[in-house]
Amino acid sequence: QDEFASVLRACGDSRDIVEGKNIHSQIRRSEHRENIFLANLLLQMYGKCGSLADVRNVFDGIQHPNKFSWSMLIAAYVGNGDVQEARNTFNRMPARSVVAWNTFLVAYARHGFLEEANEMFKLMPQRDAVSWNIMIQFYSQTGHLEAAKKMPILNMVSSNTMITAYAQHGLLQEAKLIFDSMPERNVVSWSAMVQAYAENGQFQWAMSMFIKMPYQNIISWTVMLQACAQNGYQEAAVMMFDQMPCRNIITWIVLVSGTEAAALAFQKMPAHNVVSCTIMIQKLTSKGCVDEVELVFDQMLERS
């Protein structure tokens, strides 16, 4: 049922495990209780919500897991940092799809296991564009830019990854060269360039990219907001924030961490999490506001 499917997706995206479990029991009571498509989406939802016990439970209830079930199980373990279980699953699955290989490759890549990732990549029976892109990202983030450069650019994601890789190594011209040579660009390409300039002190270029991009989303707005704050444009940052068509908790956090009026912004935030409280505590600590630190800290404990 498409109805169940889209609600499950939404629960996964918003990490709403309560609603997710609610849907789960509705499915169990419905004619779809054996539906593997919905079972797979349940796996994904529980994985995103970080409930590995439920993931296992659902998986064990599937009579004949298909390739989607298996790779979602691996993805759930990888996403929650359980490399051991991801490996066990990978080893005991009957037929390993490219996606399963890729998903598991990500586990090694995220943990910076260079030899293991290289070995794995070499052993793969097939490699697709995603496999190569995982390696580009992996080499870049472990500081092996030369190795990353040797990889083929297969699609837009490869290019976007290389833009970020060059920018993180301070190589703006190279990043721009990739950007200019792309046959087509998406919002990620543009945002990556905005950030590339911003992080390398080229505020004007960042701004001009931001204005030129075909459309902005919440991430590009947030990147630009941070660009203002980072480069010392306090008023611009506040103006930016006020003009934004949409905001989420991360936007608010960037405002709190990047501007002078942190305490005020912190109070006005519609919601808080561990990160927002941590940043506020850091700010208050550096100013020696002992009482306020305790207040925020207690708030944070209450919440979790």
Place this chain on the structure above:
RNA sequence: GCCCGACAUCCAAAUCCUA
């Protein structure tokens, strides 16, 4: 028998951690 067929893996935004 063959082809096709919903759902999985990679890229851009926040603090620290991830042995």
